[in-house]
Amino acid sequence: MQDQVNLEASEGNGGPKLFGERIAKWCIYALIAFPIIDYALRLSPISPLGSIWDKVVLILLAIIALNRYIRGHRPAGFAWSKFAGWYILYAFALVLVGLGHPSTAFNGFRMDIYYILFGLLMPFVIEPKDVPKFLYALGGVAILIGVHGVIQYALKPQIPSGWVDVTENVRTRVFSVLKSPNELGAFMEVMVPVIFGLFMFERNRLRKWVYGIGGLCCLLTLLFTYTRGAWMGLGLAVLVVAVIFERRLLIVIAVVAVIGFFLPPIHHRIMDLFSPVYMIKSTQGGRIVRWMTAFDQMSSNPLFGVGVGRYGGAIASQAGYSIYSDNYYAKILGESGLLGLVLFISMHVSILREMIRTVVKRASGRQRFLALGGLTGIMAMLIHNFVENVFEYSPSMVIYIMTVSLFLLWGRSLQPDDGGKQDE
Secondary structure, eight states: OHHHHHHHHHHHTTOOOOTTHHHHHHHHHHHHTHHHHHHHHTSTTSGGGGGTHHHHHHHHHHHHHHHHHHTTOOOOOOTTHHHHHHHHHHHHHHHHHTTTSHHHHHHHHHHHHHHHHHHHHHHHHOOGGGHHHHHHHHHHHHHHHHHHHHHHHHHOOOOOGGGSOTTOOOSOOOOGGGTSHHHHHHHHHHHHHHHHHHHHHOOOHHHHHHHHHHHHHHHHHHHHTTOHHHHHHHHHHHHHHHHHTOTTHHHHHHHHHHHHHTSHHHHHHHHGGGSHHHHHHHHHTSHHHHHHHHHHHHHTSTTTOSOTTSSBSHHHHHHTSOOBOSOHHHHHHHHHHHHHHHHHHHHHHHHHHHHIIIIITTOOTHHHHHHHHHHHHHHHHHHHTTTSOGGGSHHHHHHHHHHHHHHHHHHTTOOSOOTTGGGO
């Protein structure tokens, strides 16, 4: 802590900056704009860059963090890092056990832990004083994608028939640069409460208008994805946060629920979940039977599962071991057993606890709305993972890790509301 205080003081007096400060900032901005950059770099003829650019960013951040650590810059890590460390070690042990299928084991390990590594580096490459600029950039990227989603809905692009149930009459489902309505829905469920939090936090009139209109565009885009898992994730997250921290949000929930209920496409999409046909389909080959299969897979080896990469996700599907579990926690249970699931859930519970303790409880005045927005978005994606493998989408995992990291680092610099001076 003393090291950090001295460092900030020296910078304020024109002293030496941290190693790689400019490169680190551009790397963080690149991660914030991950959906747009990744989409652009995967276009032909530069598509090979799309598969390596984030690895280059990780290596650069690791070099910067290591150099700073050696030079004595050692800020406190996140509280959830210790659970992440145990989970990574456990998953690596499963890789060693599964060397009979080295490619599957390694790819499964990489899929599960790769983006967690970015989060572990964040305290060493981001200074808390820079977080507001990164949050503004994060909101800006989301607004751009939200506006594109609304335009896409107006243009009514053709979509695969598999994106809509045969009994539904949906105009279209938007997907923007994320190429999937489910992935776009996951992105928006995190960013909608964050952008409205920025709207409440902001005092600059122009930026306030941008966040207000942009937030509405993002909310419309979320609705136009017709992703029920994202709707459920955000709805339940707002309900939990409202009941525990801000009862006035219950009015917002009631208004949005009534409006949504009377919009025919949304009404039909939700009510379809309660139809006998949907239940029959789910128990015969849908989500219910897939979730039960996870328990069957785990039962052969309850503590350790069938091995990383061998159940429930993209790697297992490509290798022919299993279909998608449509529940990321079921995937973790099936491939790494009860021990893996406990470690994984402990990591994310620790994230929520740290968010509440170091951000929400420290925030006051306008800061509190932004803090609650961050908590809501993070919780929404965790809930969404109960009905879909959201964390297997690279943009979704990146936005989750970046949102967690930025808010936790922002919490370290929170002071009582200063009347808007820090916005100027």
